Amino acid sequence: MLAEAFTYTTPRTEEIIRLLPELILSAAGTFMMVLIPLAKDRYPSLFGNFSIVAILSAIAASLFAFTNPGTAFSDLMVVDGFATFFRVLVLSVGITTVLSSYRFLHREGTDPGEFHALILFSLAGQCLMVSANSLIMIFIGLEISSIATYILCGYLRDDKRANESALKYFLLGSFATAFFLYGIAIVYGATGSVALTDIRRVLISAASPPVAMIGIAIALMLVGILFKISAAPFQVWAPDVYQGAPTPVTSFMSAGPKAAAFAIFLRIFMTAFQSDAHGWAPLVWLSALLSMTIGNFGALLQNNIKRIMAYSSIAHAGYVLVALAACSEIGTAAAMFYLAAYACMNIGMFAVVVHLSGKGERHLSIEDFAGLGVTQPVTAALLTVLILSLIGVPLTGGFFGKFYIFKAALQSNLVWLTVLGLLNSAVASYYYLRILVMMYMREPGEVTSNIEPLPFTLQAALFLPVLGTFILGVFPGALINFANHSAALK
Amino acid sequence: MPTSAGQTWFPVALQIVIAMAVASAMIGFSYLLGKKVKNKVKDTPYESGVPPVGDARHRFSVKFYLVAMLFILFDIEAIFLYPWVVVFKELRMFAFVEMLVFVILILCGFFYIWKKGVLDWSEDRSDVKVAPRP
Secondary structure (H helix, E strand, O other): OHHHHHOOOOOOHHHHHHHHHHHHHHHHHHHHHHHHHHHOOOOOOHHHHHHHHHHHHHHHHHHHHHOOOEEEOOOOEEEOHHHHHHHHHHHHHHHHHHHHHHHHHHHOOOOHHHHHHHHHHHHHHHHHHHHEOEHHHHHHHHHHHHHHHHHHHOOOOOOHHHHHHHHHHHHHHHHHHHHHHHHHHHHHHHHOOOEHHHHHHHHHHOOOOOHHHHHHHHHHHHHHHHHHOOOOOOOOHHHHHHHHOOHHHHHHHHHHHHHHHHHHHHHHHHHHOHHHHHHHHHHHHHHHHHHHHHHHHHHHOOOEHHHHHHHHHHHHHHHHHHHHHOOOHHHHHHHHHHHHHHHHHHHHHHHHHHHHHOHHHOOOEHHHHOOHHHHOHHHHHHHHHHHHHHHOOOOOHHHHHHHHHHHHHHHOOOHHHHHHHHHHHHHHHHHHHHHHHHHHHOOOOHHHHOOOOOOHHHHHHHHHHHHHHHHHHHOOHHHHHHHHHHOOOO | OOOOHHHHHHHHHHHHHHHHHHHHHHHHHHHHHOOOOOOHHHHOOOOOOOOOOOOOOOOOOHHHHHHHHHHHHHHHHHHHHHHHHHHHHHHOHHHHHHHHHHHHHHHHHHHHHHHOOOOOOOOOOOOOOOOOOO
């Protein structure tokens, strides 16, 4: 054993290429840290532009790495269709976050440098998570992503709400991560490996698989992952954290890290623990139902747009869990499609909230949307598209997302869950439609009468997601085909 | 290979004896040779420079925490150098490059905190932004 520990191989070129997106992001983030003290306040847009270039090159690197898919560094990570899909997804979320934060950071009078560096580090962690093929690598990616996100939540350090948000997220988040880590330790104890493929082999081929130990490990890891995707019964943190965090960060958290957490959920449970599906699928079933119900009914009672979006985010996590409860390849593909569609609608939505809330984020009540349709017709129309997508109206990405998920659920005979999910969607339309009613059927209020047109960067952060929503809603074929091809995890 | 329990545990016993000898030599010699000053401050138990009796809820300057955190960071860096030295002969160039990357990353962090004024304890720095007191 000891001799084996000393064998090493210098990384081969294709291995470096498979790690290239993470390398680019961390190098760019580190370089930016050096640049911050040198540039001081002289070039306010420098950091944002730099991170957009870095993220675009990381997307290019992910696509280039996919031309020669395979594993790297003794199976520690794997570049396949699944990993590439999620890498491009979280990186696109990163770009729109940067776009919606230019004006925000300027308005709140805070330093842009560290903000963008943290976004880059968080993205590097998420890219590592989605392409990791071993529990330890998944854990490292999860930590890189989470720690950067904890800091981002409290980025406005003079704001008490942001402090509360960061502290709550940090304390609860590190507790959840500890559960996850304990699960990894037990898996290693029971199977003798942390590599997903090895665990799968042991669990399938062992004469007497360590059922009790794996059961405990699965339960512990579920706690950690369900927390990260803000699914019930571990959703309590989400409304407070989402409300207190700076709005671009809320938008980032609800799309990027969440998608990455779903990616590791799918990868771990559809490969390593697939043979134990009869054990964990009922738990996912229950969590899906609870998340949808708590999320949608919770949102009915809220009046703060960020809290509404937080509860809506819990509910949407519930919909994706329906696809996971199906535990089939088309379920995985449906979850992938839904996460892409959800990222589009959420980010566009928050871009408008960033603009509307004004300095110090004072205007977050739903009444502040009153009359937006009159004063800013284009913005309101684009927002309407996103809200219709959140409800799941045809011709939007949200419709096909729900369609594929419930189709996958029905194929796995989850009839009750499908029925309850559809009923939940009906409940959800109430609070989404309230925003539409406010925008089009109320007289313009103080906020909307004095609102300036959206600056260019926020226009881009709103327009690109709307475009994505339409593309996914009108031509879903291309993406769902890709998802179906890459859903077979090995 | 040691054959009996005595041979196995002999190094441990030796270590204990040496440790005790060194410790008592230090205390003993300083007792015998050292200058003796008796005053109130000198006789107070040492507790990291803080008065040992009184309200524990002081307000500390945030600089203390920054320095403490940075100490831990750079301390860990030094710890990584030990195992690196042990395997350096086997890994050669590969290990050298890896450690170079690691040290450059640490240096970037060092440059950042230095330029941000974390190491500067004087009050009058106009280019460092300090959050207003509540």
